[in-house]
Amino acid sequence: MSYDNEAEFNQEEKVDVKLWKRLFGYAMRNRALFVRILVTMLIVAIIDAVYPILTRFAIDRFVRPGGDPDMHGIWLFFAIYVALVILQGFGTTRFIGRSGEMEMAISYAIRQEAYLKLQTLSFSFYDKTSAGYLMARMVSDVARLSDMIAWSITDFLWCGFYILFSFGAMFWFNWKLALIVMAVIPPLAVVSLYIQKKILRYQRIARKHNSRITSAFNEGIMGAMTTKTLVREEQNAAEFESITADMRKASVKASVLSATFFPLVVSLGAVGTALALVFGGAGVKATLGGTETFLGVITAGTLVSFINYASSLFDPIQQLAGIFADMQSAQASAERVLSLLDTESDVKDSKEAEEKYGTSMDPKRENWEPIEGDIVFDHVDFYYKESEPLLRDFNLHIHAGETIALVGETGAGKSTIVNLICRFYEPKNGRILVDGKDYRERSQLWLQSSLGYVLQQPHLFSGTIRDNIRFGRPDADEESVRRAAAMVHADSFIERQQKGYDTEVGEGGVRLSTGQKQLISFARVILANPQIFVLDEATSSIDTETEQLIQSAITEVLKDRTSIVVAHRLSTIRNADRILVIRDGAIVEEGNHETLLQKGGYYHDLYMHQYEDDAMQEALK
Numbered sequence: 277m278s279y280d281n282e283a284e285f286n287q288e289e290k291v292d293v294k295l296w297k298r299l300f301g302y303a304m305r306n307r308a309l310f311v312r313i314l315v316t317m318l319i320v321a322i323i324d325a326v327y328p329i330l331t332r333f334a335i336d337r338f339v340r341p342g343g344d345p346d347m348h349g350i351w352l353f354f355a356i357y358v359a360l361v362i363l364q365g366f367g368t369t370r371f372i373g374r375s376g377e378m379e380m381a382i383s384y385a386i387r388q389e390a391y392l393k394l395q396t397l398s399f400s401f402y403d404k405t406s407a408g409y410l411m412a413r414m415v416s417d418v419a420r421l422s423d424m425i426a427w428s429i430t431d432f433l434w435c436g437f438y439i440l441f442s443f444g445a446m447f448w449f450n451w452k453l454a455l456i457v458m459a460v461i462p463p464l465a466v467v468s469l470y471i472q473k474k475i476l477r478y479q480r481i482a483r484k485h486n487s488r489i490t491s492a493f494n495e496g497i498m499g500a501m502t503t504k505t506l507v508r509e510e511q512n513a514a515e516f517e518s519i520t521a522d523m524r525k526a527s528v529k530a531s532v533l534s535a536t537f538f539p540l541v542v543s544l545g546a547v548g549t550a551l552a553l554v555f556g557g558a559g560v561k562a563t564l565g566g567t568e569t570f571l572g573v574i575t576a577g578t579l580v581s582f583i584n585y586a587s588s589l590f591d592p593i594q595q596l597a598g599i600f601a602d603m604q605s606a607q608a609s610a611e612r613v614l615s616l617l618d619t620e621s622d623v624k625d626s627k628e629a630e631e632k633y634g635t636s637m638d639p640k641r642e643n644w645e646p647i648e649g650d651i652v653f654d655h656v657d658f659y660y661k662e663s664e665p666l667l668r669d670f671n672l673h674i675h676a677g678e679t680i681a682l683v684g685e686t687g688a689g690k691s692t693i694v695n696l697i698c699r700f701y702e703p704k705n706g707r708i709l710v711d712g713k714d715y716r717e718r719s720q721l722w723l724q725s726s727l728g729y730v731l732q733q734p735h736l737f738s739g740t741i742r743d744n745i746r747f748g749r750p751d752a753d754e755e756s757v758r759r760a761a762a763m764v765h766a767d768s769f770i771e772r773q774q775k776g777y778d779t780e781v782g783e784g785g786v787r788l789s790t791g792q793k794q795l796i797s798f799a800r801v802i803l804a805n806p807q808i809f810v811l812d813e814a815t816s817s818i819d820t821e822t823e824q825l826i827q828s829a830i831t832e833v834l835k836d837r838t839s840i841v842v843a844h845r846l847s848t849i850r851n852a853d854r855i856l857v858i859r860d861g862a863i864v865e866e867g868n869h870e871t872l873l874q875k876g877g878y879y880h881d882l883y884m885h886q887y888e889d890d891a892m893q894e895a896l897k
């Protein structure tokens with residue numbers, strides 16, 4: 277998958293039929309709406325094609341060139357005409373509304389699917405893909421595509437029906453004259469397509485230069501100091517001028533072509549009208565004079581209707597060329613959106629696991645074995661990037677109910693071990709056993725429902741404090757929520773909030789401090805009561821009062837469950853049954869605090885550097 281902007285500029289100019297078929301498929305999901313649009317467009321196009329027929333009828337029936345006018349039945353004709361105008365006005369408002377509806381339906385279908393997809397994708401996907409990229413795909417690309425698809429469908433249906441009926445009428449009136457008039461269509465189509473393509477190309481070039489200008493601006497601003505000290509102003513200005521000149525050239529070309537396009541197509545269409553006039557006119561004259569030309573009988577009404585048809589022929593052709601051009605220019609958006617929908621997750625439940633344990637949308641809880649919490653790393657190899665192996669032949673047995681502290685320098689691999697336990701990533705080689713069975717033989721949901729974690733940056737969802745505590749157990753009653761909050765001493769700060777448990781935390785919990793977010797996360801874990809608890813302690817400093825609350829909260833949460841804690845606080849480390857000292861993805865020392873200190877090894881050094889302050893504070897208490 278390429279996230280490169282360049283892709284848009286270097287793309288093939290051919291329309292990828294398969295790609296568009298898939299996208300138009302989203303429109304077809306709402307079949308009823310599609311049928312309604314189809315019927316509306318059929319009615320509107322028929323009425324458009326019927327007007328010249330009415331004109332023909334009026335001329336030949338009432339005006340009767342060459343004879344006496346006869347006004348018999350004019351009122352009925354008038355009534356029908358008015359009725360058609362009203363019906364068409366009605367149809368027009370309907371199709372505008374329905375196309376809007378279709379646009380929304382397509383956005384909805386694509387976004388729904390993408391949202392589900394994003395929830396199933398593994399962490400490794402999010403490592404490679406920025407939130408900004410995903411937002412741009414989900415918001416602007418999808419909006420652009422659904423707008424384009426919905427209106428292309430409407431336009432395409434109108435063009436199809438209009439061409440069908442107007443050509444049908446012309447052939448019916450006089451097939452020879454119809455063929456003469458239609459001779460302008462091939463050149464019209466070729467010219468339309470050719471110019472549209474050219475416009476697109478220059479627009480693309482202009483966009484490319486535009487992004488170069490943006491980055492030049494960026495560098496210009498960022499590097500202003502350097503520029504000044506190196507006296508490069510003049511050179512930079514010259515470079516910038518040349519980029520902007522290129523952009524101007526391309527933009528002007530695109531505008532000139534756009535400006536030429538419409539008159540050119542209209543003039544070509546006028547040739548059709550001229551042909552109708554010349555040949556048809558001669559035919560009418562002959563008909564009125566008595567001898568027919570090779571065109572057979574042509575009445576004045578027929579001639580007028582042909583002129584009408586010929587002068588509006590360019591409209592559907594131009595629209596069809598427009599749809600084609602839109603598809604070309606939106607193709608890059610389409611590719612990006614579809615490739616996102618097609619991304620396969622690195623961490624996936626196997627077929628067998630899904631069959632037995634169900635999917636995340638439809639879990640078969642009745643088949644789930646209860647989790648004891650015994651975890652084994654069995655010869656595990658792991659890397660994020662193949663060139664940088666992190667864990668090599670890593671072995672570890674964590675017994676059910678045990679509390680393990682992982683300590684080590686930054687980048688040692690502590691969070692990585694935790695990520696593997698949570699199955700956010702899977703081992704590249706070897707196995708991780710939970711209760712004696714490779715966790716890949718069971719479903720992700722099975723593990724993750726029995727697993728509570730508080731990560732380095734605790735995440736809250738927008739909503740109230742209560743919602744956030746209940747996140748893992750939405751059915752929990754008020755009493756249990758409050759009890760959970762009290763157990764981790766989160767109740768006092770919550771009750772101090774103006775709205776108590778109904779306080780909105782803001783998007784991502786922005787309205788709370790890191791310490792408060794952690795307390796709420798702990799309450800969440802207590803309420804969900806998982807068998808396995810994972811804590812990746814934050815290194816950021818927190819005010820002493822909250823710090824103490826958090827310490828006692830941690831002690832509470834660690835009780836009676838298998839706990840893996842990436843520890844930075846001395847108090848947490850002391851709480852652990854076993855300390856594992858991690859260095860470069862391997863366990864270098866193991867034991868409890870006292871024995872490790874006495875050993876005078878790496879832990880001792882680490883302690884001297886990192887926990888000295890902590891120890892000092894503790895001693896002073």
Ligand SMILES: Nc1ncnc2c1ncn2[C@@H]1O[C@H](COP(=O)(O)OP(=O)(O)OP(=O)(O)O)[C@@H](O)[C@H]1O
Pocket residue numbers: 403660661666684685686687688689690691692693
């Ligand atoms: N998502 C990722 N993609 C690529 N490399 C990563 C990723 N996460 C971590 N790494 C790399 O793996 C190594 C171990 O990282 P890890 O996050 O496990 O360290 P840590 O011990 O938790 O450090 P800290 O104490 O700073 O949290 C580091 O070199 C890091 O750069």
Ligand SMILES: [Mg+2]
Pocket residue numbers: 690691692732812842
């Ligand atoms: Mg970490």
